[in-house]
Amino acid sequence: MIALLLRDLRLAIRAGGGFGLGLAFFLIVVVLVPFGVGPNSSLLSKIAPGILWLGALLACLLSLDRIFALDWEDGSLDLLATAPLPLEAIVSVKALAHWLTTGLPLVIAAPVFGVLLNLPAAGYGPLVLSLLIGTPALSVIGTFGAALTVGLKRGGLLLSLLVLPLYVPTLIFGAEMARRSIEGLSAQTSLLMLAGITSAVIALLPFASAAVLRVNLR
Amino acid sequence: MSSIWEYANPKKFIATTSRLLPWVTGLAVVLMTVGLVWGFFFTPDDFRQGSTVKIIYIHVPAAMMAINTWAMMLVTSLVWIVRRHHVSALAARAAAPIGAVMTVIALATGAIWGQPMWGTWWEWDPRLTSFLILFLFYLGYIALWSAIEDDDTAADLTSILCLVGSVFAILSRYAVNFWNQGLHQGASVLRAGALVGDTEERVSNVFATPLFISMAGFVMLFIALVFLRTQTEIRARRMRALLARERMQ
Numbered sequence: 001m002i003a004l005l006l007r008d009l010r011l012a013i014r015a016g017g018g019f020g021l022g023l024a025f026f027l028i029v030v031v032l033v034p035f036g037v038g039p040n041s042s043l044l045s046k047i048a049p050g051i052l053w054l055g056a057l058l059a060c061l062l063s064l065d066r067i068f069a070l071d072w073e074d075g076s077l078d079l080l081a082t083a084p085l086p087l088e089a090i091v092s093v094k095a096l097a098h099w100l101t102t103g104l105p106l107v108i109a110a111p112v113f114g115v116l117l118n119l120p121a122a123g124y125g126p127l128v129l130s131l132l133i134g135t136p137a138l139s140v141i142g143t144f145g146a147a148l149t150v151g152l153k154r155g156g157l158l159l160s161l162l163v164l165p166l167y168v169p170t171l172i173f174g175a176e177m178a179r180r181s182i183e184g185l186s187a188q189t190s191l192l193m194l195a196g197i198t199s200a201v202i203a204l205l206p207f208a209s210a211a212v213l214r215v216n217l218r
Numbered sequence: 219m220s221s222i223w224e225y226a227n228p229k230k231f232i233a234t235t236s237r238l239l240p241w242v243t244g245l246a247v248v249l250m251t252v253g254l255v256w257g258f259f260f261t262p263d264d265f266r267q268g269s270t271v272k273i274i275y276i277h278v279p280a281a282m283m284a285i286n287t288w289a290m291m292l293v294t295s296l297v298w299i300v301r302r303h304h305v306s307a308l309a310a311r312a313a314a315p316i317g318a319v320m321t322v323i324a325l326a327t328g329a330i331w332g333q334p335m336w337g338t339w340w341e342w343d344p345r346l347t348s349f350l351i352l353f354l355f356y357l358g359y360i361a362l363w364s365a366i367e368d369d370d371t372a373a374d375l376t377s378i379l380c381l382v383g384s385v386f387a388i389l390s391r392y393a394v395n396f397w398n399q400g401l402h403q404g405a406s407v408l409r410a411g412a413l414v415g416d417t418e419e420r421v422s423n424v425f426a427t428p429l430f431i432s433m434a435g436f437v438m439l440f441i442a443l444v445f446l447r448t449q450t451e452i453r454a455r456r457m458r459a460l461l462a463r464e465r466m467q
Contacts, residue, residue, distance in 0.1 A: 144382065148362065148375055158358075158365050162379065165354040166386045169393040176397060189396070197389070208382050215374040 001085060001093055008097035011070075022059040022102045023109055029055040030113045041118045048117035049127055049178035055113070056106045056131060057138060057167055063102050064142040065159055067094050068150040068213075077150075081217050087210040095136075095143040095206070103135030126181035130194060134174035137198040140205050141166045147209040151216045169197055226303035228452045235445040242445065246438035253432030261425055273331045275429060279436035281324035284352065287317030287440065291359075292384050295377030305448065307373035308455070310380065311363050312447035316440060318356035325349055344394045351390050355383045369455065 033051050034044060071077040080090050110131050111124050119127065145163035149155030177190035225231050257275035291313050297306040328346065329339045340346065362379055366372035 148379060149365075151371075152365055155365075158361055161354075161361055162358040165351055165358060165390070166382070168351055169386065169389045172390075172393040172397045193393070193396070205382070208378055212375055212378050215371055215378075218371065 001089060004080070004085070004090065004093050005097055008094060009100060012066075012097065012101040022063050023105050025062055026055045026059040026106055026109065027113065029058060030116055033117070045118040045120050048114060048119040049123055049182065050175050051117060052110050052113060052119070052127060053131070053134075053171060053175040053178070056103075056110065056135060057171060059106055060102055060135065060138045060142060061160055061163060063098065064146045064163065065149070065156050067098050067143055067146040069146075069155075072150050077213075078217060081213070087213055088206045091143055091147065091206045091209040091213065092140075092202075095140045095209075098143065099136050099139035103131075103139050107131045107135060120182050122184070123178055123182040126187055127178040130174045130177040130191070133191070133194050133198055134170050137170045137194075137201045138167060140198075140201045141170070144205050144209045144212065147212045147216065150213070170194065173197065223301070223303070226301070226305050228305055228456075231305050232449055232452060235449060239442060239445050242438055242442045246435055246442050249431055249435030249438055251435075253428050253430075253435050256428035257425075257432060261428060270331055270334055271425070273327050274425070275432045277324055277327040277331065278429060279433040280320045280327065281349070282433060283436050283440050284317055284320040284324050284349065286437075287313050287320060288352065288355070288380075288384065288387070290444075291317070291380055295380040298373055298377050299381075304373075304455075305452065307377065308451040309444060309448045310377065311373075312451055313440075313444050314356055314360050314363070316443050316447070318353060318360065320440075321349055321353045321356060325353070342398055344391075344398055347394045347398070348387075348391045351394070352387060355387055359383065 030051065033047075037043060037047070068077060071080065081087055083090070107128060110128055111119075114124060114127060142163055145159050145166070148162060149159045152158065173190045173194040177187045177194060180187040180190060225234060254275055258272050261272070291310040294306045294310040294313070297303060298310065325346070332341065333339050359376060359379060363372055363376050366375060
């Protein structure tokens, strides 16, 4: 399991693409937003948590099809499926590797990008916390979507269509948590709901992803 | 005593539904005509909403069918996963576009009603938003069906998507509820059926009777469409099998 995790991490970092690309995409989204809505800093600080969450979500989406596509093409996915490790564990490790290479850098970079968007000082802690709790759910749900579309030739667009509706609850509670704490309201409900969604998704969705992957490998 | 699973045989399914189809279609036409004509022309105008209230005879049944279609797809997907009956998977496939259209009808009639009543075509109200999300789920489901070439693989993947999607659809419904307070009224139709209690919020019986007839008409319409579309799917698959066999020779 650890060997597989290390292999995926090394591939993501050395093969180019995945690792830096998500961050760069996140940066570009953050830079483009002021061009779209105007340089009004009070407006920007109001929508900053939402933009940062959306940017993280889109950056995450961008790298999803790489989770299985390369392994599918060169056949190593078949090898993994016949390995003694259960497919559920493989799927979980893949999701973890995806989170470590995409989600975690986004969480670390979010405060820096928050400065660009004039995020109020009260928002930094809750925003980072909500991203830290929420992005694992994005990776796990995305792994399910990637497993669904792995055998398709033009799966990229379909993948977004399938995965984005599934992201709705995470996005709502994540952005809501950051927004509420900026406005000085209690963010406890959204924090607990977000944590609940993430843990439920981590516990249950790998089974669905593995089942889907088995069908696709048939 | 014959078991219900006999109808999983495509031949038997086609034979039975062909016999039932004219009756169901006739019933749908009669019920919808009675319900809509009664609703549109023989009910009084609401004293605050005027004649716009009459859109409920389309809006409410369509919204009901939009949700129930997904529930039906969930059941048939489960039957496919557990018992591997092809008719079941094809019925789910046949129902999805109907559900998507019902969702659009509910959203469109709601917007047309909302413009004079709420003063806006669209509001990020929980019910409206969750219906839009439901529509996205339908789109994804239909797209996945059409993207995969192998029939059994497509049936497997879409049924798992349907299961996972159901959980997330319900989750989104409550998340959206938390996210914004609503403009849309709460559930008031079912309370209209209970004759006891005379709260101000319930739908008056003057409107309720044609509404229930119209709802029954929409259910019949849905059943007729599912029968017809499932038959078409079965025949299309049979035709493809025949063509493939011919090419082999």
